Amino acid sequence: MNEAMLTAFVVAALAAAMPLLLTAIGETVGEQSGVLNIGLEGLMLVGAYASFAVTLASGSFTLGFLCGAVAGAALSSLMALLAVRLRASQIVVGIGLTLAGTGLTSMLYDASYADTRPHLPPPTPVPIGPLDAIPVLGPALSTQPTAFYLTWVMLGFASLWLHHTGPGLRLRAAGQRPEALAAVGGRVLRLRVGAVLFGGATAGLGGTYLALVSAGTFTPGMTHGLGFLAIVVAMLGRGRMLAVGGIALVYGIFVAIGTALQLTTIELSNDVITMAPFVVVLIVLAAIGLKRTRGGQEARPALPPALATPYPPGD
């Protein structure tokens, strides 16, 4: 396998991993605060569409990314209002978000672009100068846009915020035991609303990355379950951002392998590639479950104990 192919492989892996990573970062923050948002598909799609439309009209990728984040945050405000403030079921509202996002973006696309099916040029890559010389990685990185690096920066900030600041500590407490946080004067609902909006914005950014960088266009339903995968990545990462980053990269490599295999003589249907991550997730969850029952109860549970439970409980 020559260098050019390896480089292409890395580029493909990164293109697949970044949207997932972005969304997973936000969902991790949300889950740590106690909110399980299964509406990520819808949030990603509105981010993808909004950014696509805006970039198409304005020519500015930066503006596109901003609008993608805003769109995602705006739709996620429904989760914040209905599930966090009004204490409705997070699962039900999440399904609603997926429906709303899917329906809205499909409708809008159909009304505006169905006939023309426009495409966007790839965004300007960030020049990395001498680093270009590194074999395989160099050329791969040299094609990456600003958004790529900003994603990793965001990951770093999110990690710092969650584990090394006061607000981050309180946010995690909201997911561990909200009554205890309230007893010391913490504002559980406010923290959760903030986490949800942040999650919405990053999901929007994830969709934006998918549309503007990875695909170069918008197609209705283009996420194909990526939003749900992000939930799993967040769960498996257990609040540790580096783990989240690692898992997202593994996913990217997976997808790239699948695509690469398709180019060889091995007959690998697209469906198998689509199916593979979900099968892997099921196996991993089963393995974790098996390990947990064999090993007895863990002191630190994998998921925040207060996840998906409304606060205050008031039954």
Next chain:
Amino acid sequence: MSAPARALDVLARTVAPLVLAILGSAVVLLALGANPWAFYADVLRFSLTGEGWQQTLTAMAPLLLISLGLIVSFRAQLWNLGYGGTYLLSAAVVAGVAPAVFAFLPYGAATLLLLVLAAGVGLILALIPASLKAWFGTNEVITSLMTSFVAASLANLLVKGPFQDPSVSVPQTRVLDLEFMLAYVPGTRVHLGVVLAFALVILMHVMLTRSSFGTRIDVLGLNPRAAAHAGIHVPRMTVAVFVVSGALIGLAGAIDMLGLWGYMRTDWNPGYGDKILPFVFLARLNPLGSVPLVGVYAVLATGGTLAAQRAGISVDLLTLLVALVLFFMVIVEYLAARHSVGRSYLPRGIFKAVRA
């Protein structure tokens, strides 16, 4: 609150979200340059008049079955979100093997076998999230979703692969001969699958509201710890509920294949489950109560598809409308609960009762 006042209250709370969602969608229609009056008039016209009502009834068959599947599982507070893939895979299997089965068995036996097969596919798929939850306590929201995606891909693989109709180039199964499809109710073009669906609604209603199994489901759904304490075998019940749910949803796939389509394409997903879910909750997880609400959705879907075409609007407006129903339902319940005696009538899982 007296009983009649209560009934009126529930009725109002059920109708209000529908009305609001329709109004909301009207606004969207206006924004897209269409005429809401004309649109909704078309919806009613296409779904109820002429041949329309028969199409609406036909559409209700899979919807009712999927609703039942959701109701059984949600009443136990178990989130079986695998309905999408389950429907597709069982439809693919039925569509794929039907021609062969009908070649070897008499009509009645073949039909029965295929129905059982479809239920079986749903049952087996449901075992995945069910076992993981029962044995390991793994969150069933995620596992059922993952299973759904796997099943959907499997359906595609089957249709493109072993079940592919060799005589055509597009990826689809062989079209079932008309004589092997489900017979119509005499004098109509409504196939017997609709009758089966209604029969199952009644059966499930009795089972869930009157039988000991139904009571156990209620207890499990309301307080799993008390259920265990009361001697209910929670893991066994979990599996039982999932399996019944999956079987019903699988049956929906068979009904559509044998009664309506006769064949299956790839990359086709009607997405029934997602769209009927808010209506299931609006029916307060009551099988009989779900019938009129499923009917409302069937009207919107049947009439809406044609009306949207006529208005030049994407049919995804319906998806948006359904989302609006869901959101308005949450809001209406919240507001109503605050003003009245204090409890939401929606089952736990939508709302914890708001303290008066």
Next chain:
Amino acid sequence: MTAPEIALHLRGIEKRFGAVQANAGIDLDVRPGEIHCLLGENGAGKSTLISMLAGQQRPDAGEIVVGGRTVRFTSPTDSRRARIGVVFQHSMLIPTMTVHENMLLAAMPGVRLHRQAAEDRLTELSSVFGEPINPARLVAELSLGERQQLELVRALWAEPRILVLDEPTSMLTPAGAAALFQRLQDLAKTGVAVILVTHKIDEALALGDRITVLRSGEVAARFGPSELAEVPPAELRPRILDRMFGGTAPKRASGPPPRPFEDRAPGRPLLALERVSSSDRHGGMPIFDVSLQVHAGEVVGVAGIDGHGQLALAEAIAGSRGIAGGRVIFDGRDVGGMPIRRKQRLGLRYVTDDRLGEGIVGQLSVALNLLLKRIGQPPFWRFGRMNRAEVEHEAQELIRRFDIRTPSARAPAGHLSGGNVQKILLARELAHDARLVVLNKPSYGLDAATVSRVHGEVRRFVSRGGACLMLSTDLDELLEIADRIAVLAQGRIVGWVLARSSDAAARVSELMTAGGQQ
């Protein structure tokens, strides 16, 4: 205008929850350097008052004046800023986070976390109460005594001028309680105003410089320092009791008086545990090598500090928990690990201490809750179908017999008061061929009238040949009801005491202390 030497002044505090007036017209003065005991039985309104001092709720009417300044608390932060520290009865720590993180949280930091400063303060404060606690440990791994220690540390973190403790000794051995009192007295000497909320008269008498008695949400009596110093305790007790219960001291449990155990021919034990070891599902303290016997017609009490294995013991006998070692023999049958349904059919019943979380399904009717353990059984369910008439009839019968106060049999069980929920549980377990019932903390949180009712039912059951194993943290209850008392400490039975013996109370305390290292 309040005099500056009053640390906390409450005037006319009122709080109502729906139909219940939890606090009515409460006036209170707490002075610095004093230990002020708020005494009252369960339901008297103590917890409501504390939650208002802690900033969790606001009074409907009245004033709170701290150090001469009127305050309005909108959140616990305001309360802490007013230099009030509260030690709650139920731990408000986060078990899945470390000690360090819990303390950081309590310090309400800004954006920056001052880890080292927090660690230092933790070491400084925790040494006051015992061994310094390792900050890196998860709270879930701490012993009960260490958690209690941590709660105190947390309350004292911001150097409060007023310290409120809600039933602090409920989880302590007598030795631990004595140590706590000593430290409270030390604290008071430094000028802190200490408010100790309790339902135990002896505690209040031993520790309080002042005692205020609450009853039904109102101040029923005040006992000042002179009265407490001059009047001998033997005379004070009945006076206080009188004020606490409004002239009627708690009734002696009704029902036939028990025959002295020695008179009864024991015969074969109905329940025998042979060296049983087991754990409970929540990861609490397991039991080791427990052997005991219960005969028909007797009440065996199990005394011990809360959290020393009671749940594991109860579940090993009457729950569905598997046994790790030993045997549980009921009526000659090995029932270890047997499913609950079968145990129930054999007559082995269980009244759980977690009434609302595990005992009843709040949204279901009282009737269905009464039959919760008999779902599917005839005559209530035939061929899988429910017979509404039978269910209703049985429910009415049980409601009448056990005096369950409910608007109707159809009312949701969760709407009933705690006492009536307990009656539902009792009715459910004692009726219908019960032979032995395991009761876990049956009087916890209940008012005296209901407790007396509960005891009466137990007496009646036992006099008709039933057997009872009662686990309780309330020694007085056990001394009154039980025939023999086993003392459970650190998951083991460390001794037996005959309840009727003259020094039973002292012997039990001794065994608890000796057996239970904090």
